[in-house]
Amino acid sequence: MSLCARCRRETKPAPALAVFALLALSGCSSTGDFGRLNQELVTDDIHAWVGEEAATSVGAPISAYNLTDDERTLRDLAFPLIEPPYDRDRWDAVVYEFGEKRSFQRKLWTVDPTAYYRHLQAMLQRSSTARYNQLIDDMRNDIGRIEPFFSTARRVVDLDRRRQASMEQIPDLSPGERINAQARIGENSLTIAWVRNSLDQRCAGYRFALNHLAIAEPEFAAGDADRVLTELQQQIEANQVVVAAPRFAAGPVAVTAQQVPVPVTK
Numbered sequence: 001m002s003l004c005a006r007c008r009r010e011t012k013p014a015p016a017l018a019v020f021a022l023l024a025l026s027g028c029s030s031t032g033d034f035g036r037l038n039q040e041l042v043t044d045d046i047h048a049w050v051g052e053e054a055a056t057s058v059g060a061p062i063s064a065y066n067l068t069d070d071e072r073t074l075r076d077l078a079f080p081l082i083e084p085p086y087d088r089d090r091w092d093a094v095v096y097e098f099g100e101k102r103s104f105q106r107k108l109w110t111v112d113p114t115a116y117y118r119h120l121q122a123m124l125q126r127s128s129t130a131r132y133n134q135l136i137d138d139m140r141n142d143i144g145r146i147e148p149f150f151s152t153a154r155r156v157v158d159l160d161r162r163r164q165a166s167m168e169q170i171p172d173l174s175p176g177e178r179i180n181a182q183a184r185i186g187e188n189s190l191t192i193a194w195v196r197n198s199l200d201q202r203c204a205g206y207r208f209a210l211n212h213l214a215i216a217e218p219e220f221a222a223g224d225a226d227r228v229l230t231e232l233q234q235q236i237e238a239n240q241v242v243v244a245a246p247r248f249a250a251g252p253v254a255v256t257a258q259q260v261p262v263p264v265t266k
Contacts, residue, residue: 113207132225199236207229
């Protein structure tokens with residue numbers, strides 16, 4: 001078995017499947033207030049799959065090392081920024097939080113700027129005001145999530161740079177230790193890049209929805225929505241992060257949508 005293969009985690013039975021079965025039988029929702037997953041369904045590594053999916057999507061290795069507290073938080077904060085905003089209130093959200101549906105994970109990589117507008121039209125069929133309010137609420141929620149995520153991302157990137165420097169000073173590391181460390185650096189970097197790309201996609205979706213609402217259902221709220229969208233875009237631009245180079249990259253890269261690796265089709 002190759003060292004790269006050896007550093008991948010073995011597949012383990014996911015508790016989400018059992019929870020999903022219980023929810024299906026009881027007819028209960030897995031979400032509580034504000035679309036958050038009920039705390040009794042949350043585990044420490046519920047979003048560990050986010051980094052693994054980011055690496056797998058470009059054929060990169062997955063680290064067998066445990067997640068640090070900051071790495072775990074990075075993945076927890078990343079998920080709401082890569083999940084479509086209209087999926088937060090699903091009754092079976094626990095399956096999505098645990099990353100159990102491969103079709104869902106593939107959908108996360110899909111660029112479709114019209115999807116958000118279609119959702120607004122389907123969910124809120126009678127009220128133009130409700131559609132504008134939903135758009136504004138979703139954008140404000142994203143604004144509130146940006147600073148915590150990128151604050152954590154900066155800490156993770158700084159620690160990964162220190163990790164890389166330490167590796168160069170420790171000659172007796174085994175090949176497996178080096179591969180797992182480099183794989184984790186790659187997972188972290190690609191997770192940050194995934195969020196940055198997702199935010200650009202979301203802004204495109206919000207802009208498409210706002211433009212078409214302004215024509216189909218003009219309301220004074222369109223001006224408020226435009227100001228909130230501008231604030232969101234400014235927050236994104238203010239949070240540029242330069243990630244440490246993964247093992248398979250040539251050098252450090254600024255996390256922009258153009259530089260996010262294109263995922264392989266599964």
